[in-house]
Amino acid sequence: MSLQATTSQTVGPYFKIGLQWLNRDNLAGEGVSGEQVTIHGRVLDGDGVPVPDALIEIWQANAHGKYAHPADSQDRPLEKGFLGYGRIPTNKSGAFRFTTIKPGSVPGPDGKEQAPHIVVSIFMRGLLKRLTTRVYFPDSRNAADPILNLVEPSRRSTLIARNAATRPGELEWNVVLQGPEETVFFDLGL
Amino acid sequence: MKNVAGYRAPYPGTQPNHLHPPYVSSIARSPSQPLVRIPYTLSEVTGPSFGPELGSSAIQDLTKQHKGEPLGERIIVSGRVLDENSHPQANTLVEVWQANAAGRYFHEVDQHDAPLDPNFTGCGHVLTDSEGRYRFVTIRPGEYPWRNHHNAWRPAHIHFSLFGPAFSTRLVTQMFFPGDPLLPFDPIFNCTADEKARNHLISVFDWETTVPMHALGYRFDIILRGRDATPMENE
Numbered sequence: 251m252s253l254q255a256t257t258s259q260t261v262g263p264y265f266k267i268g269l270q271w272l273n274r275d276n277l278a279g280e281g282v283s284g285e286q287v288t289i290h291g292r293v294l295d296g297d298g299v300p301v302p303d304a305l306i307e308i309w310q311a312n313a314h315g316k317y318a319h320p321a322d323s324q325d326r327p328l329e330k331g332f333l334g335y336g337r338i339p340t341n342k343s344g345a346f347r348f349t350t351i352k353p354g355s356v357p358g359p360d361g362k363e364q365a366p367h368i369v370v371s372i373f374m375r376g377l378l379k380r381l382t383t384r385v386y387f388p389d390s391r392n393a394a395d396p397i398l399n400l401v402e403p404s405r406r407s408t409l410i411a412r413n414a415a416t417r418p419g420e421l422e423w424n425v426v427l428q429g430p431e432e433t434v435f436f437d438l439g440l
Numbered sequence: 441m442k443n444v445a446g447y448r449a450p451y452p453g454t455q456p457n458h459l460h461p462p463y464v465s466s467i468a469r470s471p472s473q474p475l476v477r478i479p480y481t482l483s484e485v486t487g488p489s490f491g492p493e494l495g496s497s498a499i500q501d502l503t504k505q506h507k508g509e510p511l512g513e514r515i516i517v518s519g520r521v522l523d524e525n526s527h528p529q530a531n532t533l534v535e536v537w538q539a540n541a542a543g544r545y546f547h548e549v550d551q552h553d554a555p556l557d558p559n560f561t562g563c564g565h566v567l568t569d570s571e572g573r574y575r576f577v578t579i580r581p582g583e584y585p586w587r588n589h590h591n592a593w594r595p596a597h598i599h600f601s602l603f604g605p606a607f608s609t610r611l612v613t614q615m616f617f618p619g620d621p622l623l624p625f626d627p628i629f630n631c632t633a634d635e636k637a638r639n640h641l642i643s644v645f646d647w648e649t650t651v652p653m654h655a656l657g658y659r660f661d662i663i664l665r666g667r668d669a670t671p672m673e674n675e
Contacts, residue, residue, distance in 0.1 A: 252524050252525065253522060253524045253525075253666075254450075254451055254454055254524065254636075254640070254663060255448070255450055255454070255455075255522075255611075255663050255664060255665045255666075256457055256611060256613055256640060256662050256663045257454060257456065257614060257632045257633075257637045257638065257640065257641055258456060258611060259599075259612065259613045259614040259628060259629075259641070260458075260463075260612075260628060261599070261601075261612045262544040262548075262599060262614075264537065264539075264547040264549065264550060264599075265537065265599065265601075266462050266547060267545060267546050267547050267561060267562055267563045268535050268536060268537025268538075268562075268563040268564075268565070268599060268601065269535060269537070269601060269620045271479035271497075271563075271565065272535075273602045274563075277625045278624075290635060291484050295468040295469050296467070296468035296469065296472070297468050298657055299468075301469070303549070307610070309483070309486070309487055309488060310483075311482075311483075316505075316602060317482060317483075317486040318488075318489075319486035319487060319489065319606075321482070321485050321486050321605075321606070322445075322486055323491070324528055331622075332472055332489060333488055335487075339556065342526060356482050357481070357482055358480060359443055359479045360443065364481060364483070367483070368544075368645070369483045369484065369607050370671075371610055372561070373457055374469060375465050375469075375613060376463070376465030376466050376468070376469030376470070377457060377458060377466070377469055377470065378456035378457070378458060378460055378463065378628070378631045379456055379458065379465060379612075380459070380610065381471065382607075384483075387658065391493075397481070400476060400477075401476055401480055402476055405473075414672045418624075421652075422617050427468070427469055427470070427471060428468065428470075429472070429482065430469060430517050432471060432472060433471075434473075434476055435471050435473075435475050435476070435513070436475060436476050436478050437475035437476060437478070438447070438478070438480075438484060438608055
């Protein structure tokens with residue numbers, strides 16, 4: 251017997267009142283090892299208009315490539331105080347910004363290593379179910395990443411944060427919902 | 441590391457598409473390119489878990505967040521969180537938010553001409569217990585107008601957000617009330633093709649959780665995606 255998963259519905263325009271208590275835009279707490287990175291960007295709709303009411307959630311491994319989760323059975327150390335979860339709403343200009351630790355590489359399909367990446371959920375009014383995507387880093391390991399290699403070469407750059415021209419030391423990564431620069435979103439069944 | 445077991449794909453028609461033109465906001469905010477199918481990896485079968493330390497900050501009674509009693513009809517909303525394999529989802533975070541009895545959200549963007557209630561914020565969060573149960577005491581939310589189309593009104597609803605065990609099980613949904621005359625006209629409720637799937641979003645009036653002389657009970661069980669038994673061959 252199998253039950254049927256509950257239908258998704260939009261987060262709507264007023265999620266702040268229920269979800270802001272868990273907002274987290276700095277995952278790199280004191281004493282957490284690894285390279286600290288700050289990623290900023292904007293969410294843009296199909297008309298190129300910034301989306302001021304989007305919510306971004308991130309999930310990632312620590313600098314050793316270990317997820318704080320029982321399904322990760324790798325013999326790699328956990329980092330005390332590093333959960334790997336962030337929740338960041340866009341501001342009135344459709345912008346978001348978070349600081350974290352660059353994750354280590356984690357195992358992928360068929361024993362191949364995945365390049366360092368953060369998995370991302372995006373919620374907003376107008377989205378009846380979330381969008382899922384990934385952020386990669388400027389990293390030579392991207393070339394062999396088994397997930398990036400499933401994406402048309404011309405679109406892979408939408409998944410890779412780049413060194414920001416305007417804010418040195420930060421990375422820039424934008425979420426473009428439609429159009430020629432559209433971000434690659436993944437089909438995870440939901 | 442060997443390949444990991446993923447999560448079940450939804451039954452046809454039981455989840456909305458991103459683009460649903462009757463819901464006008466979906467037109468400029470849904471992707472235009474096909475989604476890229478990827479295999480499940482450790483990144484998608486893990487996810488955040490929130491421990492008992494968050495449970496101590498739980499808000500399960502939305503009528504007790506201020507000095508006075510909120511206006512409106514007190515209700516009890518409870519249910520179980522299971523996965524598709526009927527396994528109870530213990531210690532998973534359930535977050536809710538809603539309009540007040542007059543149909544107004546405690547949010548600066550909501551300018552509906554209905555009163556705010558100084559005794560009602562309309563948000564709560566709890567961890568499910570060891571059997572996957574959750575329970576909130578709240579006020580029945582009011583219906584309210586919106587600008588989707590001429591004379592558009594949202595049926596009464598409570599927003600729900602759940603995590604489950606993995607990134608892949610994350611769910612945001614809405615709970616509705618039985619007998620609401622606005623349901624047939626709501627493009628959000630009707631975004632899902634499968635009628636049975638839609639109707640699962642309607643809570644059930646429930647004597648067993650109704651407290652005599654105090655509050656009516658509504659049951660809303662939530663099913664998160666279940667894990668496949670074996671890893672899929674990668675396509």
